[in-house]
Amino acid sequence: MTDTERDEKVAAGYRALRSEEPPPALDEAILTAARKRPSQWRVPLSIAAVLVLAVGVTLRMLPQRPEAESVALAPQVMQTPRPAASAPAPARELARPAAGAEAAAEVAAADALAESRMRSDIAAKPTSRASAAPAPPAAGAGAETNVLAGKMAKAELSPQAWLERIAELRKQGRTREAEESLAEFRKRYPDYRIPEPPR
Amino acid sequence: MLAYRRGEAGAFEALYARHKGPLYRFVLRSVKERALAEELYQEIWMRVIESRGRYAVQAKFTTWLYTIAHHRLTDHWRKRGLQLVDAEGADAVGHRSFEPEPRAEGRQDLQRLAAALAALPELQRETFLLHEEAGMTLAEIAVATGATQEAAKSRLRYALARLREALGDD
Numbered sequence: 001m002t003d004t005e006r007d008e009k010v011a012a013g014y015r016a017l018r019s020e021e022p023p024p025a026l027d028e029a030i031l032t033a034a035r036k037r038p039s040q041w042r043v044p045l046s047i048a049a050v051l052v053l054a055v056g057v058t059l060r061m062l063p064q065r066p067e068a069e070s071v072a073l074a075p076q077v078m079q080t081p082r083p084a085a086s087a088p089a090p091a092r093e094l095a096r097p098a099a100g101a102e103a104a105a106e107v108a109a110a111d112a113l114a115e116s117r118m119r120s121d122i123a124a125k126p127t128s129r130a131s132a133a134p135a136p137p138a139a140g141a142g143a144e145t146n147v148l149a150g151k152m153a154k155a156e157l158s159p160q161a162w163l164e165r166i167a168e169l170r171k172q173g174r175t176r177e178a179e180e181s182l183a184e185f186r187k188r189y190p191d192y193r194i195p196e197p198p199r
Numbered sequence: 200m201l202a203y204r205r206g207e208a209g210a211f212e213a214l215y216a217r218h219k220g221p222l223y224r225f226v227l228r229s230v231k232e233r234a235l236a237e238e239l240y241q242e243i244w245m246r247v248i249e250s251r252g253r254y255a256v257q258a259k260f261t262t263w264l265y266t267i268a269h270h271r272l273t274d275h276w277r278k279r280g281l282q283l284v285d286a287e288g289a290d291a292v293g294h295r296s297f298e299p300e301p302r303a304e305g306r307q308d309l310q311r312l313a314a315a316l317a318a319l320p321e322l323q324r325e326t327f328l329l330h331e332e333a334g335m336t337l338a339e340i341a342v343a344t345g346a347t348q349e350a351a352k353s354r355l356r357y358a359l360a361r362l363r364e365a366l367g368d369d
Contacts, residue, residue, distance in 0.1 A: 021220050
């Protein structure tokens with residue numbers, strides 16, 4: 001059979017069967033959707049969201065530096081109510097009466113930096129600094145990171161790598177996850193040719 | 200499609216008018232349930248609309264459209280736990296019910312043809328419909344379905360043989 005060969009009888013019979021058309025309401029719904037202009041901010045917002053996630057995950061995954069300063073100060077912060085955080089600046093200003101406004105500003109900035117480091121250290125390592133701190137928040141943060149990392153990994157995967165990942169899920173018997181991932185893949189790459197699995 | 204991508208809504212309407220009937224029948228005859236067919240049909244067009252920004256001229260629009268449709272239907276079969284397999288040379292499920300009948304003209308022939316088409320294995324029916332409804336060549340069908348041209352040719356050959364048989368034209 002060549003490309004141009006057809007079975008005219010079958011073709012004619014089939015043509016006689018062709019009468020179905022989509023209902024007008026369906027036509028209208030699709031045409032209405034097509035007339036909507038895509039949001040101009042959609043792509044920039046997506047990129048911004050990915051960048052924010054990437055920075056957040058990277059910061060969380062950075063190894064914590066053992067800074068003596070923050071380690072020493074952490075217990076004080078745990079015991080001190082939050083409003084007292086602004087107290088050190090005036091105190092240091094008093095200790096250096098000869099210093100001008102610029103010096104005071106530098107001191108305030110240094111204090112703010114030290115405080116922000118303490119906060120991030122405390123947030124990142126609650127169990128290492130306070131022995132009474134419960135474990136679940138740390139586990140929750142780790143799980144959150146894993147989910148984010150998974151999403152990020154997926155966002156950065158090439159189509160081929162993504163498909164390999166889906167195949168791996170299938171091998172592991174995680175069929176549902178594989179199907180969901182495949183559905184997501186199809187949405188993202190609707191015209192990507194996926195090789196059929198060997199039979 | 201490129202005109203639509205540039206923001207000309209009228210271009211989409213022209214495309215839609217040209218392809219709506221064949222695509223609708225392609226989906227309807229594939230899944231055989233009207234409500235489900237309408238849902239899938241709408242989803243396919245929505246994917247076309249959403250993908251307009253990524254559309255590149257690598258093939259005819261028809262091939263691109265039916266590639267999307269093929270993927271959507273494949274997802275549908277997988278979700279239902281069905282696997283698309285080639286049943287070349289084998290009798291399809293239900294095929295036995297089409298025993299040769301005395302030759303009749305007109306409506307009865309068409310009914311038998313419709314029943315035989317519904318009883319074809321999915322891949323053979325898909326190939327036949329892409330050929331008859333979308334007017335695609337074997338090369339285009341191969342691209343849209345991710346198969347080789349030889350496989351597409353073979354599927355079409357088996358489909359036609361069965362449909363001919365249903366018409367009493369062995």
